[in-house]
Amino acid sequence: MHFLGELIIILIVTTLLGQLFARFNLPPVIGQLLSGIILGPAILSWVHPGNIISLFSEFGVILLMFLAGLESDLDLLKKYFNLSFTVAGIGVILPVIFMGTASLLFGMKFLEALFIGIVFAATSVSISVEVLKDANQLHTRAGSAILGAAVVDDILAVVVLSLFTTFSHEGGKSGLTNNFFLNLLIEVIYFGAVWLIYKFIAPYFMKAAEKLEVNYAVVIASLVLALTMAWVADFVGLSAVVGAFFGGLAIRQTPQYQEVNSSVSAIGYAIFIPVFFADIGLSMTFASFIKDIWFIIIMTILALVSKFWAGKYSSEIFGFSKNDANIVGAGMISRGEVALIVAQIGITHHLFPEDIYSSLILVIIVTTVLSPFILNHYLKNLSK
Template identity: 25%
Template sequence: MHPFAFLDEIALMSVAAVSVILIFNRFKIPPIIGLIATGLILGPSGLALVAQDEIIATVSELGVILLLFTIGLEFSLDDLKRLKNIVLVAGPLQILFSTLVIGAGATIVATWTSDTIGTKGAMLIGMAMALSSTAICTKILKERRELGLPHGRAVLGVLIFQDLAVVPIMIIVTLMSPAAALSIGDIALRLVTLVVVTGGLIIGLRLLLPRLIPYVTRVSTPEVLILGGLAICFGTAYVSSSLGLSMALGAFLAGVAIAGGEEGHAIGRVLEPMKDAFTSIFFLSVGLLVNIDWAWMPVNIATAVAILIANAVVVTAILMIMRVNLRTAVMAGIILAQVGEFSFVIARAGLDYGVITEFGFQNMLVSIIITMIVTPTLITLAPRLAERAAPAICFVPLVRRWYGQENDDEIELNRFAGGEDGPVVTIIGAGVLGRNVASVLRRTAIPYTMLELNGETVTELRRRGEPVIQGDMTDEQTLIHVGVRNASVIIVAISDQTAIAQGVSSVRKLRPDALIVARTRYAKEADIIASRGADVVVTEEYESSIQVFVTVLEHLGVERDIISAQEEVMRLDHYGLLGRLQRSQQ
């Protein structure tokens, strides 16, 4: 057999990517930047050893399709319904105002550099730069377990509409061509067709896939599960493309259609390695696209910075107007500031239809890639930047009055339980303690899931809308399913001491770095549970005795400071691991 012509390029890219990522890892630089940097090194801007041919472009697009499919598996239609205001209001407004702001900026820059781009060129640049990177944002947020947090939900809602908007934008680009001769009726027909096709695809997938998926998952053979998952993913992407929609959007909708069950979870798990491999090729291909003109690099950097600021401000302002929490709005604006992969497609279409020149096209690519390269750093810094920016923004009187008004319609973006990125808190046991903790977490907007052994209790809680799963904490697979692997805090609120000890050991093995809080009735059992891996063991004997003497001292008129001091002494001296933990924190 003769080797394939592209095999040497794939091998070279893989070896170079591993080397660059290992070097970058020593400096704590995210792998995505390493992959893009590898493409820049091997591509026309560097050593010119690899060019982005049709095969590499196809493989990279498959990576984006797989990524969106697995992201869709983490959601359900009920989840997406809660984002309808973000998708249908914030999404269109973001594209509209980002296009206007960036288009106006492009006109100013073109005037400064004596480059005539015209109104159509400025509009195309604005539309292209208004689209963020679905691949980069969702991948990084998923790795950081933030995709389900409020800012992650806001980001996802805007990204969904951006993906929907790619087709209408492409229609607009075709109208910008000097040779375009479409009437208003033709334009209206295309847009109506787009809406009807999208709605029909969603309904069809929702009705069809849940009936087909059991045939794929009922067989225990891994090959059937993998091939069945690929058939659903790529088959839906093909149908979506045939109907004139984005392939990635079709794959995302397919994932959503089968999400929420064991079948979808199993498919997502087996496709994960393949998705990572293909998406790595995508990020490599980004660097291969560009041929940098170093004389224009200062202008490209300045342009990229201006785009980042413009998009961040527009997204933040729109979410603020919609009464999204201020910190959430700022974080979402920072995360969505970059420009995405579909912008390459729009820029290429603009070049093909004569709206922009080759010189303008290359400068657009360089600016887009600069925004992509800084995105991992921006996402990492987003919480700190938001913490500093939110109080400063609140100093603006209009903002202070706006958020100070009574608001019954504030958009809820709390994370939905389950999914690959999991809950923040996992509560094991849905008795009085578990329910009280869940009630507090719900009121404070902290995402959680619950694990309960009793079937009737599970049914009752699900009827109330609680994110609860039935199962035994001594079963490791059940713990994984409820989200223990990704939870930051695990609260063990059951009464079976044997199950607590065994379950805590399993939890600690799955999450060595999580905070495990367990409760026990008797002090003699606390040390056993602590030795199995619990960080804090709350003992009912001591809690009862503390509550009794506090009540007595308060009734006798003892000063509160003295009562607090006695309470602290008792905890430090007699409360086992919790006492030692408090000592270590002092």
């Protein structure tokens, strides 16, 4: 029962630190991650990574990506498709080029450098949404551009991650067979099945579940669908988070999605998701901090610049004013939980050197913390 004691400590500290960061208008997720650093081997050594914590963490990341899919507004994406796709597309390409090239210059192998670029390709829009809400700018053209681009960003990041795990055998995932092209065909079939589930199966499945006289039948059905898609994704050689994300997208377009979102959020954020973020912190050490200081500084600058330029100059192409374009650029900077998820997948499957893991997490934290301050700066210019 030693695990129960560790779980109690994790839940208390993640909640308190999350609240502390929220009070200063900073992402609570950073407080949750710091709790793992404080409690783990890096500082207090009260909690250590273990099998049960890892299981809770794995389920937490699946729920987190399922919720990300549930919260992706495809109607908004359709309305601003050209703008959103341009901002997001360039916002994926620039970090991969900038961060990947820098990683090569720091002596990493090509596939390792490419994966580090992918880590910083996604955007966590939840932080920007809170800042935009406070400034009453969420439903402006700039706010809609950020929201739409974030949806595309997440989808592109998931697809790029899928392609990387398909083409790279570095992570020990060579697919269902030993034939690369057969594996690729199987994964294409999987995405075809995802489309069928999205278009036809999910609505009927959820409608049937609604008729059952069982408590939370709709929520159970949604989890069964998402977990099945995650399990099959992992089975065919993709990442389980890919299936969970598309499971969320499939449920999103059903009438029951709000009930599912509310219930799964309660399940996830009450226990499994805090454990996931704490588990990331448990894996960190500061042994190589001084040695990697230039890596941290340069990667932080590139992480900020790549997303900001992508959002800014893409928006200007569509006729945005200079300040509105700056708002879009600043709104795309935050990496947050999405980058943490990809980094965790990378370290689990040995897709980049373990000795830079802590430094990468630190870069993600710094860019995530700085993003609301940069966005606020440009929002204040609107009132001048």
